[in-house]
Structures are given as C-alpha cells and as structure tokens.
Amino acid sequence: MAIRKIREDGDDVLRKVCKPVKEMTPRLEELIDDMFDTMYEANGVGLAAPQVGILRRIVVIDVGDDEVGPLVLINPEIIEADGEQTGEEGCLSLPGLSGEVTRPNHVIAKALDRNMDEIRVEGTELLARAICHELDHLDGVLYKDKVIGGLHHVTAVEEEE
Secondary structure (H helix, E strand, O other), X not given: OOOOOOOOOOOHHHHOOOEOOOOOOHHHHHHHHHHHHHHHHOOOXXXXXXXXXXXXXXXXXXXXXXXXXXXXXXXXXXXXXXXXXXXXXXXXXXOOEEEEEEEOOEEEEEEXXXXXXXXXXXXXXXXXXXXXXXXXXXXXXXXXXXXXXXXXXXXXXXHHO
C-alpha cells in the first residue's frame, strides 16, 4: 500500500470521463488500497480514481460512520435522489478552497463492491453529499462547477473544525 499523488485542479485527467471496470485485477485491488491510504493521509472523506490519475470508475468513501464503514464503489450510479441540502464542500484536488454547493439530502446508489458483487448504498446528509461529489469526479465534474457564489480560501480555523 502506498500514498499516491493527488492530482490538482488544472490537471487534464480531472476533466475526463472514466471507463467502467470490467473485472477485478491485482492492480485494481492495489489501487483501491492505495486510494484509502491516500485519502486518510490527506484527511479526506472520499477519493475518486481520477484524483490519483487513474481513469476508472472507482471511488472510496469513509465518512466515519461505523454502521456504514469504509465504502468501495465500482461503476457506481445514483438510482434515486431526493431532498436538498446546501453546505460547504472542499476537495482534495482543490486544496485550501471551499464553496457552497447544493446537493440531494438523500441518495441511493448501486455499485459493485471490491468482490464485484452488486451492492446498494443509501445515504443522507454527509454520506449523500460525499457520494454525489465523488461520482461527479468519474464524469470529469468538479464541485467548483456547482459552487454558489464562488470559491473562497479556507482559514486555519475552518481547517481545524
């Protein structure tokens, strides 16, 4: 397992549409483990494969909820979304910045897990926001594209919260 370089805004890979995963391979297993290590090292709650330069439809999410646990979503798609929440978002690919984004407050996504078994994940609030944010990455969309009123720099106090 290793920490991978997180690609930052301006890197072309972040604007590309990712390819579906057809089968699990040892290289993809290693990628998933590395993505978790990289996300935890950067104090993130989610990371998509293009953020580490790999154009595959894979995301990892860990919102710190023991009931949900760390999630691996392969070829994910949102099949149901409702409600609305507006709140601050940041992104490991746009360090030091945040902005207000409106997202669904409840989502259900279907995906494959790391065993390539189909799963459904239901989330509200932070988990719903994380699922939407990470799935956007798979289609070359960054949260800054959806920001209300522009991005702003995160202060040291906000980072500690």
